[in-house]
Every structure is written in structure tokens, then in C-alpha cells.
Amino acid sequence: MHLPIVLSPIVTFVFPFLLALFLLPIQAAAVSVDARHWELNADKLTRLEDPPTLIAEGNVVLEKKEPVDGASASSHPAKEGRPEASAPDSAAAAGRPATNLKTATTIKADRASYDLTRGILTLKGKLLIDIGPDQLTADAGTIDLEKNTGSFDNATVVRQDKQLHFEGKLIEKTGSLTYHIEDGWVVTCKLEPGQVPPWSFAAADVDLTDGGYAVLTHTTFRIKDIPVLYSPIMVLPAKRKRQTGMLFPSFSLSDRDGFGLETPFFIDISPSADLTLYPRYLANRGLMAGAEFRYVLDDNSKGMLMGNFLADRLSDPSEVDYYRDGQFTHTNSDRYWIRGKADQDIGSWTTRLDLDVASDLDYLREFNVGSTGFDVTQEKFTGVFGRGFNDKTNQFRENTFSALRSWDYGGSLLAEASAINDISEQIYTADNPSRAWTLPSLTYSGLVPIAFLGGGPDFQWDANYSNFWRDKGVGGQRFDLMPMITTGIPLSPYLEANVTGGIRNTSYLIDDNGASEWQDKDTENRFLSHLEGEVGTTLMRDFSVNFGEANTLSHTVRPFVSYVHTSIPDRDPLPQFDEVDDLEEENAVYLGFNNFFSLAGTRNGRDFDRDFGFFKVKQGYDLRSEKSNTPLTPLIVETGLYPTERMRLKYTTNVDFYGDGAFLHSVEADCFTSRGDRFSLDYRFNELEDVNSVRGSLWYLLPYNLAAGYSLERAIEQDETIEEIVRLRFIQPCWSVELSANSTPGDQTFMITFRLANIGNPLGFGVPGL
Known part of the structure; x- marks a missing residue:
């Protein structure tokens, strides 16, 4: 039997699905599909008797309704053997509360056929299913509404x-x-x-x-x-x-390492912690294991721990070319680097943890490419914690823990411990020891006003206890007490003056630990007095300028004269643990001239001011008799310029007037643009310490969605390139691919890295962009 029901082609009617079910014979209506909350709109609706089928044509829209906020599916139970036949409005008319419903699923198509017996919906033409977080489109399809x-x-x-x-x-x-x-x-x-x-x-x-x-x-x-x-x-x-899963791999090809493949695996431990594994296969070396653990509790409590290990097949005495070409000195085949940092607030204490343990100095410059290399690691930790690791050429890897607590009255207690991982491969003896460990160091400091003297002077103090340990060589305990009084002196309305004076006593309990120089000495003591003061004035003037958005240039001039006197009556040799033990007598007058420049103006209707530059000059005159022939200290000149808020230039030089001339030069430059270009330069020259090196990097966005990068680290004195990297990246809105070439002594490595949107960037801190 065929009963057509033709609806107006001009007006589309809302035809509830439940009405079609109600018109069917009882045996046909008793289907297992709960159709009470499905509503159907269509231009034309036809019902077939055999088999019981509902056909909808033209702008078919089928919507499934669900209760809101856990409301019951119906405030009145359905009759036995069939769905409820009344519309929601009829429930209200019968005195029952209406159910609050929302649209959970929407189905659209040109044509729909619903088998009422089996609960199967067949759809054709411009099919769209919207399930909230998902959208499905297709040419045709079938749906089991029950399952x-x-x-x-x-x-x-x-x-x-x-x-x-x-x-x-x-x-x-x-x-x-x-x-x-x-x-x-x-x-x-x-x-x-x-x-x-x-x-x-x-x-x-x-x-x-x-x-x-x-x-x-x-x-x-x-x-x-x-x-x-x-x-x-x-x-x-x-x-x-975020979830556990594989991240996108990276590939490399190296003269030394051969083919390389890194396949990161991300593990979602909890909403505040995750773990990423970095298995890396190097054809000529073996399998390097790597891992990175991170946690974030709040802005002040977070941590990151990374580690890599490699049983290196190349680190073998038979690999003569490997050692000669790379200029390597290590002999160990077990290669590793463990590093990490943590910031944690524990009650009233603020704690900091820094870990840096490496198997050898060669590791840090050999394995510098990839997601666990030194440069990427340094950038990641600096961005998250505001502090990085010692330079990769530094043999002393510092591992420290500190805890600080402060009180309202002006006192604070700092507890520290430090362990030095010396990876120089140098053989140390009791008379030629490595750096000492500090286990522990306690410093109690404070500054309080001396109220009974009218509130002018301040009393400050530093009291320190440190225990120094060495495997070989002199160790001991040191007690260092330094009380000081600081006060300002009102010379005139135009002069600023302050004076600081005090004493310092440092006592040692010595453990010779095999050191021949200290075998007959158990204790040592040093007493000194210290006095310093400064007189200066500050002059300011504003100038009208037309410099972009700035209309005012402020110039601050501060000339000053200072005096420093440190007297050490008894200068017996002391154990050498840190800079405190190496203090010297001083009696000198210094003359300085500081200049500071700032810009002010209006931007977007709001006032602003920023630093524009500085220029500082300082030189001293040594009053000690033994310096009578060379009384002038080196001239120190520092200057900085900030042409824009995104550019920083700084230059420092030290000039000796008795033969060495300008023995120190330092140049630092940083620049970046709003679109992402970056440039940095770091040049160091110190003739007295035999340092002459340059480090620079450039990242520039090119036309056609390309970006190029270049970085160079070179030891000029040795005429040797430590590392050179060239990068070319093709950038698209949701992906990028980068080809990089890394050159170090004895090796050339090429790497291809894909960065894909939503792949390889799990949630957390320190996530790089495309």
C-alpha cells in the first residue's frame, strides 16, 4: 500500500518523527529505536507500508534531542511496547513538566529513507552529520540509529x-x-x-x-x-x-654518524606532567636513548629533566680517523648527558635545583643537532626557567640546590649545596686538586635601620658557613662574618653621598686530605677592615625631538668620585675554595662619569617611555706605595644603544696605560622584528686570558614562504670553526619542512625536520612554533 503525503514546495513543515511512528500499525511501530527525540524536516515526506519505511526528500534535516543538565528523557514513562506518542507540548498540556532538550546530532541530506522495522537510516546526496566535536560529510551512507x-x-x-x-x-x-x-x-x-x-x-x-x-x-x-x-x-x-602517542620523526645524514633517525614518543602521565622518549638510531654509533620529563604545578612550581645515553661504537682506540678528524680526547664508550632544572615553592621557602652531568666534554659539541642537542636544550631551559647551563666548552658542569626564606624584618636565610662535574679528563692530585664541592653553605643576611640613631644609618650583615669537600686535596669548613654600617651623608641639596664601613672575619677548620702544604695546619684566620664611600650628583635635562612616536629625549648625567679601602693586617696563605679566599688589599680613588638616555612620547593614545642608551666611563688611582710607578687602574668604558625596542647594542672595553693597551673588547648585539626576523652577535677578546672568539646567528624571513638561518661559532685565535649551521625552512600555515647542515671539525651533518600542526607539539611549556 502506497500512501503519499506531499508537503508544500514553498513552505517547509516541521514533521515530528514520532507522528510517523504513531500512524503505523502497532506491530510496525514497536521498533527498538528511541525516536521520541528525533525531529524531521523535509520538503516531501512519503510513508510506505511494506516494508514499513519513511522516505524524506528535499532539504532533509534530522535532529536528535537530548535532555539538558541530566534531565530525564521523559517526565512520563512510555507505554508498554511502543515509544511515547505525544509531543513535548502535550506533556505540558497534561500538567506534566516539559523536558529541557538540546540538539546533540544533526543529519542533513538530499534524500533519506528510514526502515522503521530495523531502525536503519539510508542517506544520499550532500550528506552532512554534525555531532558537536565532529563533522562528517559523504556522498551516501547508512546509519543504525539504535547502535x-x-x-x-x-x-x-x-x-x-x-x-x-x-x-x-x-x-x-x-x-x-x-x-x-x-x-x-x-x-x-x-x-x-x-x-x-x-x-x-x-x-x-x-x-x-x-x-x-x-x-x-x-x-x-x-x-x-x-x-x-x-x-x-x-x-x-x-x-x-593531549594523549600518549608517537610524534613526528626527524632524519639526518652525517659523515661521522651515518644515517640517523629519531622517533619521539609522547606519554601523557597526568594533566600536569608528561614524558617524552627520544630513541635515536645512528648507523655508525648505535642506539641513543633519550627522555624528557616535565611537570607544572603552578607559575612558581615547575620542573624539567632530560637525559641521553649512548654505548658509542665509535669511541674505541681503533677508530683512529674518528679521534684525529674530530680532535677528540675522551676514551669512554659510555656517553651520556643528564640535565634538569626545577623551581618549587615549599611553604615559605623558594627552592631552585640545577643538574648538569656529562660523561665527557666532547659529548656536548658532538651531539648538538636534533631535539636533544645542546643548543635546543639551552634555548628550551632558558625560555622556561630564565637560566641555562654553562657553555658547552666549560669543563666544570655545575649542579646546585638552593632554598631561600625571607622575613618581614629584613632578614633572609639561604641554604645552598653545589657539586661540580669536572669532565676535563685531567688527572688531579692532592696538591693539584679540582674545584671544591660545597656541602652545604648557609648564609644569614639582613638589613635593618638603626632606629636609636634617628633612622639614618642601616645595619647590614652577612654570616656564612660553608663546608668544602674534595675527593683529593685540601678541604675544610669556613666561617665568614661581615657586619657593616651604611649611611647617607647630607652634604648639600646638589650632592649625594654615602659611606659603608665594617669588618670581616674569616675562620677556617682545615682538612689537608693529603695536600702537603696543609698537613701541619688545622686552622687559619683572616681579619680585614673595609671602608668605601661615594660622592656624586645627578643632572637631568629634557630635549624636544621627533623620533618616531617619541617627542622627548631625557639625558641624565651622574659624575661621581668613590673611595675604596680594604686592609688585611695578616696576609697568611689561605685554602683556595672560591673568590672569598682570594680577597686582596685595596686603597684607591675612582672617578666615574655615567650618562643615561631615555625616550618618551605617546603611542595609541597612551604615554610611554623607554631606555635609549647609556655611556659609562670609570678609572681609578691606586694609592698603595707598591703601585707608585703604575698607579692608574685600567680604564673601563661601557656603552649601549637601543635604537628601537627590539634592538640592543652594547660595547665594553678595558684599556691599560702601562703596555697592554686595549686588552679587552666585548660586543653584544641583538635585534628582532615583529614578523620574526632575528639577529645576534657576541664577540669576546681578552688578551690577558687568551680569549678571541665570535658567535653569531641570523634568522630571516624570505619571499615565497621561505626562511633562512645561519649561525657561526669560531675561535679566531686558533683559526678554527667550532660550529657552523645553515638552515632553510619552507613555511606553510599548518606545516613546515627544514633542511639544515651542521659543520664541526671532522664532521658534516645534514638533517631534515618536518613540523606539522597538532603533531609533535604536546601541551606544556617551551613548545616551539612552526
């Missing part, structure tokens, strides 16, 4: 919150938000309709789970539909929050 499953031809799934885009010839909906895809591909960025993906993972089979993974088998990574890489299996983050 919430379906099958779709030439379909696409877009997971909106991560812009995940899945497409396949056949997509099976296996659950509420889970899918199985055959002969498809995935891309993790937004695409316009009909747009060819800039990159994609094509796979023979994909399983997409909600709260889980997108597991791809027989996968090829493609750029503009061109296969580039193949993997038998790959796991991508498809969850609507």
Missing part, C-alpha cells in the same frame, strides 16, 4: 578542536565518536572545500577512537600527494586533549 553506527562512501571526518581532517573511500562509524577508515588519509590542519592538502598521511587502514588514538597502517607521508616516507604503522594524536 549509533554507520557506513559512508567517499566520506570526510573533521575533528574541529584539533583541526584533524580524515578522508576515505569508505568510513565506518563504529561508535559515538569512533571510526574505521579504509583507503584514506589524514591531515591536522583546516582545509577549504576542494583544497588539496599541503601534506597528509595516506593509509590503507585507519582506526580513529575518541579519547584514544588514530592508528594508521601501511602509511605514507605525502607532500601535495607525492609520497615521501613510508611506515608500516603510525600513531597520531586524535584525542580532543
